[in-house]
Amino acid sequence: MLHALTVILATQLVGEVAARSLALPVPGPVLGMVSLTLAFATLPALREAVRPVAQGILGHLSLLFVPAGVGVIGNLSALKGMGLGLTLAILCSTALAIAAGALTFAFVARLTGASDD
Numbered sequence: 001m002l003h004a005l006t007v008i009l010a011t012q013l014v015g016e017v018a019a020r021s022l023a024l025p026v027p028g029p030v031l032g033m034v035s036l037t038l039a040f041a042t043l044p045a046l047r048e049a050v051r052p053v054a055q056g057i058l059g060h061l062s063l064l065f066v067p068a069g070v071g072v073i074g075n076l077s078a079l080k081g082m083g084l085g086l087t088l089a090i091l092c093s094t095a096l097a098i099a100a101g102a103l104t105f106a107f108v109a110r111l112t113g114a115s116d117d
Contacts, residue, residue, distance in 0.1 A: 004053035007046065011036040 015032025018024065024031070040047040072079070079086065 001053055004050040007039075007050055008036065008053065008057075011039070 012029050012032035014035060015030065016028030018031050019026055019028035040050075
């Protein structure tokens with residue numbers, strides 16, 4: 001378990017170091033995730049070793065939102081005058097994210113021939 005968690009965190013660290021040292025416009029964790037995906041594709045044994053830890057982390061993913069919620073509540077007084085703007089930003093960004101997901105799904109479905117058109 002410790003080995004698998006070390007692999008996950010090490011790839012995130014490598015991605016972060018690469019993004020910062022090369023001044024890339026891509027977040028470090030994204031680069032780490034790409035490198036981990038490539039490692040999984042080339043080393044099936046690594047994929048199987050990390051799978052139980054990754055499933056455990058994903059099973060408790062909601063706990064990672066607790067610090068963000070505490071931060072919002074801790075700064076509630078600073079956010080009081082921004083209620084309308086925050087509400088509009090949340091609603092618009094949610095609608096755009098759903099639309100982007102639907103359009104991407106439709107595009108990939110057309111590419112793969114899975115469309116019912």
